[in-house]
Amino acid sequence: MLEIDKVSVIYDSSQLFANLSLTIQHQEIVALTGPSGSGKTTLLRCIAGLESISTGSIRINGQDITNQPAHLRNIGMVFQDNQLFPHLTVGQNIAYSLKIKRVSKKITDQKVREVLSLVGLMHLLDRTVINLSGGEAKRIAVARALIAEPQVLLLDEPLTGLDIDLHGRLLEDLNKLLRTRGTTVLHVTHDKAEASAFADRVLDLRQLIS
Amino acid sequence: MATIYHRSRAVNWLAIAPIFFIFAFIVAPVLNIFVSSLQFESLNLLRTEAIRNVVWFTTWQSLVSTALALTVALPLAFVTANFKFKAQRLTTSLISMPFILPSIVVGVAFLQILPNNFHRTAFALILAHVYFNFGFASRLISARWLQIHPHLDDAARTLGASPLKLFTTLTLPLLSKAIANAALIVFTLCFTSYGVVRVLGGPSRSTLETEIYFRAMQLGDVSGAMLLSALQVVIIALLFVVTTKASSKKFEQSTRPTITRQIPLQTGRQKIVITTIISSATAFAIVPVLAIAFKSINTDSRFTTSAWRTVFTNPEITQSIAKTFTYSVIAMGLATLLGLLCACSVAYNNKFHFISGLTTLPIVISAVSIGLGIIITFDTQPFDWRGAQLMLPLAHTLVALPLVMRIISPVLQAIPDSLRQASSVLGASPRQTWLNIDFKIIRRAAISAAAISATVSIGEFGASSFLARRGAETLPVMISRLLSRPGDSLQSQAFALATLLVMFSLAMIFVVDSFAKDKFIRDSHA
Numbered sequence: 001m002l003e004i005d006k007v008s009v010i011y012d013s014s015q016l017f018a019n020l021s022l023t024i025q026h027q028e029i030v031a032l033t034g035p036s037g038s039g040k041t042t043l044l045r046c047i048a049g050l051e052s053i054s055t056g057s058i059r060i061n062g063q064d065i066t067n068q069p070a071h072l073r074n075i076g077m078v079f080q081d082n083q084l085f086p087h088l089t090v091g092q093n094i095a096y097s098l099k100i101k102r103v104s105k106k107i108t109d110q111k112v113r114e115v116l117s118l119v120g121l122m123h124l125l126d127r128t129v130i131n132l133s134g135g136e137a138k139r140i141a142v143a144r145a146l147i148a149e150p151q152v153l154l155l156d157e158p159l160t161g162l163d164i165d166l167h168g169r170l171l172e173d174l175n176k177l178l179r180t181r182g183t184t185v186l187h188v189t190h191d192k193a194e195a196s197a198f199a200d201r202v203l204d205l206r207q208l209i210s
Numbered sequence: 211m212a213t214i215y216h217r218s219r220a221v222n223w224l225a226i227a228p229i230f231f232i233f234a235f236i237v238a239p240v241l242n243i244f245v246s247s248l249q250f251e252s253l254n255l256l257r258t259e260a261i262r263n264v265v266w267f268t269t270w271q272s273l274v275s276t277a278l279a280l281t282v283a284l285p286l287a288f289v290t291a292n293f294k295f296k297a298q299r300l301t302t303s304l305i306s307m308p309f310i311l312p313s314i315v316v317g318v319a320f321l322q323i324l325p326n327n328f329h330r331t332a333f334a335l336i337l338a339h340v341y342f343n344f345g346f347a348s349r350l351i352s353a354r355w356l357q358i359h360p361h362l363d364d365a366a367r368t369l370g371a372s373p374l375k376l377f378t379t380l381t382l383p384l385l386s387k388a389i390a391n392a393a394l395i396v397f398t399l400c401f402t403s404y405g406v407v408r409v410l411g412g413p414s415r416s417t418l419e420t421e422i423y424f425r426a427m428q429l430g431d432v433s434g435a436m437l438l439s440a441l442q443v444v445i446i447a448l449l450f451v452v453t454t455k456a457s458s459k460k461f462e463q464s465t466r467p468t469i470t471r472q473i474p475l476q477t478g479r480q481k482i483v484i485t486t487i488i489s490s491a492t493a494f495a496i497v498p499v500l501a502i503a504f505k506s507i508n509t510d511s512r513f514t515t516s517a518w519r520t521v522f523t524n525p526e527i528t529q530s531i532a533k534t535f536t537y538s539v540i541a542m543g544l545a546t547l548l549g550l551l552c553a554c555s556v557a558y559n560n561k562f563h564f565i566s567g568l569t570t571l572p573i574v575i576s577a578v579s580i581g582l583g584i585i586i587t588f589d590t591q592p593f594d595w596r597g598a599q600l601m602l603p604l605a606h607t608l609v610a611l612p613l614v615m616r617i618i619s620p621v622l623q624a625i626p627d628s629l630r631q632a633s634s635v636l637g638a639s640p641r642q643t644w645l646n647i648d649f650k651i652i653r654r655a656a657i658s659a660a661a662i663s664a665t666v667s668i669g670e671f672g673a674s675s676f677l678a679r680r681g682a683e684t685l686p687v688m689i690s691r692l693l694s695r696p697g698d699s700l701q702s703q704a705f706a707l708a709t710l711l712v713m714f715s716l717a718m719i720f721v722v723d724s725f726a727k728d729k730f731i732r733d734s735h736a
Contacts, residue, residue, distance in 0.1 A: 050364045070367035071375075083365040087383045097369035100379070148369055 076150030239583025312669020317409025549614025577672025
């Protein structure tokens, strides 16, 4: 369970949002909408530990992670522009977190194949990431985040910029994949239709501020 | 890249002048060196212990200098690429200053700040080489670091990478090509360093470069000098081939991120560490220069402006100043024009890509070898131009050409052809399109390139040592001559001239930093 309690973010003495509270249950998928510049991405970055909050607290399964560095939080994040590591192959990108944790090569290989099969891209295992299509890159980014078995997965407008057909297919595949694995998800999007189709609950960021 | 000028005949004509120039003044002289040096009896020179020692010393001092320069450059690159701090532009310019200083000035500076027992030691040479190269290496690495999208770091952190793991698994592999390139250039510059070694090494610490000069000009052993010159060219060329091949497979991201990596200093610890790194580097860059200025007003342990008065009244010295600036104006004009022609030829027609490689030759072939090549090639009728005054600015043009090309070419190649197409459909002829689109975009880079070539010409010492005639000496040659003669007042005059070179170089840095980033390029990434 993810609990965000009265979190405020202040930049250079101007307040982005204040007293924001949100609770997401285990295995729940929540979509967060809101106008541009309202702080949706910043909230995700604060949960991931990539930015500091000014006040409030963030807890996962009861444990306070407010001051924990990003690499110790075990929170997965899929970025809007994927951010696949350009010097690594598809397989190496997906295996990255396991390599960091020094998981044995045998188990790593097995898990990489497993997760690549789940996203239907087994044939790209040894390909460089430079020339992947938008849809392929997105699936690889999701696979890379999922292999670490994060406690919470944060999706930052993951389907922005894809054409309508691909958007619909990927939304469906992603929904199926995350529900099968029982992943807890906070999905940020400006597209209300996408939010409704994807999530158990749809919230507007402005409603979360007390 | 196909451009609207692709089919233009004028592009073919543009390429003729630079190709002719490079072949006449680089390729032909170097071929002449190789052909003339490959005589069986002169090859014996390579077996002598003295030459083996020179090769060994040149190699190890270059390796150590490169390793130390990169060790200083890497933390500096980390700071400049990742943080915003007060007076960042000024400090970055100051840290880059040593690289633009004439090599003889660097030698003179360390002669002044190091105690006498350190003169003519490997330590002095290495320290001066580190000083000369650390800012440049840092700038090269920092530029690449700035291209790494900060969200890549974020992605690695959310996947469990600690700061150290992030550096070793992501940053370092992405920087490896830039580091390898910086190492290659720094090693080459240390290997072919001339001014610093002439001033600080003396006869006891000779490198291949000074040995070539010594053999040709002092011993009259021109064939021995040519052999050493050929050996040096082969070593550097091999190094370029090996390093380029090794790093060609490494990934290089060419796009700039849409958001900056640089963040303001936040924690007290950050402020202390970054301030310490920046102030140490700035002090390291400034102190030797201040030492030169100090010595120029200090003769026989008392403060006096006599050295400066002599510099501006002694006809021999004033003539040298006038000659140096005249040569630099000619070299600046020629190098900028030829560099512009090269860059246009390469950008507008794929078949001229080889020109890019040709303009690398003056980096691989040292200035001393260029001077030697010119002197042995143009000494017989109908090309007996050894004594011609134009040979010096021509040699300076060659030394400056690779830099000019590398400043203008990226700006020209970054212009989207769609801009030219838009101009064409609005009724502009190719000539009008070039003047209104290409030229307007590259003119700031061309001004930077002109400033750099003037600086290179004014401080050039290697080729000038061969080509400058008595009575028409350039400032670096004059400084070297004054330093070689006894007497504190002559030494102070040398330091006053060195200060003059520093002042000119600083003015040029200001021009380069003001114009280096083309407004169009800056705006398109805003």
